[in-house]
Amino acid sequence: REGSRNTIGIKDEAIDHLIDRIIFAKDREELVAVVHALDRVLMWNEFVVPQFYSADIRTARWNRFGRPEVTPDYGIAFMSWWYDAELAAKITSGN
Known part of the structure; x- marks a missing residue:
């Protein structure tokens, strides 16, 4: 979407859900756990962000x-x- 930082246009309900959980984390422990989960999901999908050509x-x-x-x-x-x-x-x- 124009103006977003979603450069490669990821559309994934699981990733969106994890981002919402990061935004509304109740404490640091939950935040760290959800960020680790998001990292695993992103790494598993092997997304590529083109930055240079x-x-x-x-x-x-x-x-x-x-x-x-x-x-x-x-x-x-x-x-x-x-x-x-x-x-x-x-x-x-x-x-």
């Missing part, structure tokens, strides 16, 4: 791999790379 694909690698001139539009396609002995020798020799 980059259109770039970043890799950290030694420059010892040959790669095709034409690459796929999506993904990295590591399986199309090959070990290049000449590039590897440059790394080993410090050049």
Whole structure:
């Protein structure tokens, strides 16, 4: 809903019920117990909250791999790379 902090749009009666119990907890003991229950439910569902997106694909690698001139539009396609002995020798020799 617009203006809420429910970024991923979770709609779950059990979660709503636990949130209500957290809001209206009578004491700290109840609050802690219900927060733990909510944590278990959220973890069990494995929700993902997207927080960052980059259109770039970043890799950290030694420059010892040959790669095709034409690459796929999506993904990295590591399986199309090959070990290049000449590039590897440059790394080993410090050049």
